[in-house]
Amino acid sequence: MATSSVSSSVNSTGSVTAAAKPNIVNVMGAGSGMDVKALAQSLVDVERQPREAAINKKIDKANARISGYSALRFGLDQLKTAFSALNNKTDFNSVTLTNNKSSYFTATSDSNATAGNHTVSVSALAAPQRSQSSIGAGSTVITDSSASIGLSSATDLYLTVNGGTAKKIALSADDSLTGIADSINSANAGVTASVVYINSTSGYQLIVTGESGTSNAFTLTSDEPSVLDFGVISGQAAADAVITVDGLTLTRSSNQIDDAITGVNLNLLAITDAPGKLGLARDVGQVKTNVQALVSAYNDLMSIMKDATDPKSKVDLYGATLVGDSVVDTIKSQVRSMFMDDASSAAASGSMTALRDVGITVQSNGDMKLDQTALDTALTNSFGDVVTMFSNNIANGTYVTSATTAGIAGDAIVSLTSLLDSSNGDKSGVLFVNSKNADKQVQSYQDDLQKLSDRMDMLLARYNKQFSAMESIVGESKSLGTSLTSTFAGMSNMYKNN
Numbered sequence: 299m300a301t302s303s304v305s306s307s308v309n310s311t312g313s314v315t316a317a318a319k320p321n322i323v324n325v326m327g328a329g330s331g332m333d334v335k336a337l338a339q340s341l342v343d344v345e346r347q348p349r350e351a352a353i354n355k356k357i358d359k360a361n362a363r364i365s366g367y368s369a370l371r372f373g374l375d376q377l378k379t380a381f382s383a384l385n386n387k388t389d390f391n392s393v394t395l396t397n398n399k400s401s402y403f404t405a406t407s408d409s410n411a412t413a414g415n416h417t418v419s420v421s422a423l424a425a426p427q428r429s430q431s432s433i434g435a436g437s438t439v440i441t442d443s444s445a446s447i448g449l450s451s452a453t454d455l456y457l458t459v460n461g462g463t464a465k466k467i468a469l470s471a472d473d474s475l476t477g478i479a480d481s482i483n484s485a486n487a488g489v490t491a492s493v494v495y496i497n498s499t500s501g502y503q504l505i506v507t508g509e510s511g512t513s514n515a516f517t518l519t520s521d522e523p524s525v526l527d528f529g530v531i532s533g534q535a536a537a538d539a540v541i542t543v544d545g546l547t548l549t550r551s552s553n554q555i556d557d558a559i560t561g562v563n564l565n566l567l568a569i570t571d572a573p574g575k576l577g578l579a580r581d582v583g584q585v586k587t588n589v590q591a592l593v594s595a596y597n598d599l600m601s602i603m604k605d606a607t608d609p610k611s612k613v614d615l616y617g618a619t620l621v622g623d624s625v626v627d628t629i630k631s632q633v634r635s636m637f638m639d640d641a642s643s644a645a646a647s648g649s650m651t652a653l654r655d656v657g658i659t660v661q662s663n664g665d666m667k668l669d670q671t672a673l674d675t676a677l678t679n680s681f682g683d684v685v686t687m688f689s690n691n692i693a694n695g696t697y698v699t700s701a702t703t704a705g706i707a708g709d710a711i712v713s714l715t716s717l718l719d720s721s722n723g724d725k726s727g728v729l730f731v732n733s734k735n736a737d738k739q740v741q742s743y744q745d746d747l748q749k750l751s752d753r754m755d756m757l758l759a760r761y762n763k764q765f766s767a768m769e770s771i772v773g774e775s776k777s778l779g780t781s782l783t784s785t786f787a788g789m790s791n792m793y794k795n796n
Contacts (some may be wrong), residue, residue: 334768338761346754353746360739366606366619367733370629371718373599374729377633378714380595383588385707387689390681391561392581399574404565410693411561413580419573420566421540424510424553428534429518431475431504432527439501440475443493449473453521457487460513475504478526482506489516505531511551512536539566542573582677586670593658593668596637600664603630625728629717636710637666645705647686650676653706656684 383389388409395407402420433440433447440447455467455478467485470477475493482491489508496503506528508514515536518528539550543558553566562578602616603626611617620626638660640652649655657672676684685691690705704712719727 334765335762338758338765341761342754342758345757346750349750350747353743353750357740357743357747360736360743362616362619363623363736364733364740366616366623367729367736369602369606369616369619370599370626371729371733373595373602374629374633374714374718377592377595377599378711378718380588380592381636381707381710381714384585384592384688385692385704385711387685387691387693389588389689390585390685392584393561393578394581395562396577396579397574399570402566402568402570402574404567405576406563407578408561408563411559411578413578415578416544416559416562416576417542417573418558418564418570418576419542420568420570421542421547422537422569423566424539424551425534425537426510427508427515427536428531429506429516429528430531431478431506432529434525439499440503441501443475443495443502444477446473447475447478447525449520449522449525453526455482455521456519457485457489457516458518459488459508459516475502479504488514489518508536509551510536510539510553512538513551541566580681582681585677586673589656589658589673590668593666596633596666599633600630625732628728632713632717634660636706636713641687641706642690642704642709645687645690645709648680648683650680650683650687652687655687 391409391411393407393411393413395405395411397403397405399418403418405418438447449469451471453469453473455469456464457467458464465485465487467482467487469481472478472480479491479493482489489506491504491506494503494505495501506518508516513536520526520528539553539555541548541550541555541558541564548555548558555564555566556562558564559576562576605611605613605617606620607618607623607626609618609621637653637658640646641650655672656676657669658666659669661667686705688705688707690708692704692708717727717729720730
């Protein structure tokens with residue numbers, strides 16, 4: 299049987315073009331040589347492609363919205379970070395420190411330190427007690443620290459700190475100096491032991507050291523004092539540190555003192571020959587950097603919003619993804635209020651009532667600008683008021699939802715936290731909820747694609763079945779026609795021969 303192929307194509311509107319449509323009558327009349335499978339597939343594609351394209355377009359749009367919401371979340375999170383650098387009064391406490399007696403004591407400051415000048419004198423240094431072992435009658439020289447000193451197996455030590463209750467330190471079977479030191483250290487009783495080689499005359503000695511301060515003075519005795527005893531090394535009794543800060547004399551058990559000057563840690567090194575001068579000068583450099591970062595974070599967020607809502611934007615990932623989305627306008631309005639509104643009555647202080655008072659103003663193009671001169675003036679002349687306006691002098695950094703408990707920065711963090719919330723289900727922040735809804739739409743559209751694919755597969759199977767039946771009928775008709783033609787030709791020949 300002769301065969302012929304039939305090609306078809308689908309134009310941009312989703313219909314079979316005239317040139318692609320096979321002339322079924324002519325082809326069938328020529329003897330059932332058409333490619334019925336290709337024809338069936340073409341008819342199915344004509345129905346599938348416009349529907350599939352419409353669903354894919356919806357998927358692309360929903361995914362684009364998710365990208366846009368992610369970009370907004372990033373911008374809002376950056377803004378929250380910028381406000382977080384200004385929401386605590388300790389964020390403004392950066393100081394530079396000067397010390398004219400650094401060889402006698404050193405000083406470091408933390409975020410709680412405030413500007414000021416102080417005098418510091420060191421009268422005494424804290425010291426730990428150090429005790430030395432006495433073996434036998436005191437004349438025994440230990441030349442091998444791992445050798446037994448002759449204690450009985452039941453010997454224990456007893457440690458008493460500051461006249462308190464004695465604590466037993468059980469000794470192991472190893473009664474060498476090294477073994478006894480290990481037993482003391484393993485007890486974690488508040489003293490440490492080490493074996494020290496003095497010289498050839500004194501040999502090895504067991505040295506026990508307590509913690510510094512008179513409150514940590516101790517006595518250490520054994521069950522066999524005639525074999526092992528301990529005495530305080532001359533000049534190594536426990537002692538307290540004594541310092542005078544701004545005329546106030548303080549006694550401490552350690553040479554590291556962190557409660558004499560707020561926010562300052564002192565490390566005592568030696569007794570001073572004269573009072574030292576410690577100066578803490580306010581350093582506003584970091585504050586200025588943080589305020590500039592706040593302005594930059596605002597402008598970056600507004601730029602993201604502009605690109606996301608501009609139908610002509612060519613920005614990768616999020617450009618033109620939220621065109622006409624009302625949530626963007628809502629967020630933009632809230633963020634602008636954070637920068638334009640006055641501080642709450644509790645935080646407004648003196649001449650500092652809003653961000654404009656530190657030089658942050660909006661420009662004609664909608665961007666924020668920082669006037670460095672105005673900021674310098676505010677920090678120089680009204681530093682305390684600036685701190686209050688931003689933080690309401692809150693030091694712990696913990697804010698509740700009430701806007702009256704925080705300054706401008708704290709109030710902004712409350713609002714931004716609500717916008718960004720993703721932990722409260724359907725009551726989470728608007729961006730999380732909208733992004734989640736868009737994701738659900740994507741899943742739903744993908745389900746629609748699968749359903750469409752299943753329907754098209756069924757349609758293709760039906761077309762193939764129908765065309766196969768048609769092909770069979772055409773084939774049978776052609777076979778009958780050939781047979782009749784042959785019969786008539788034979789009969790004709792018979793008549794001619796007669």
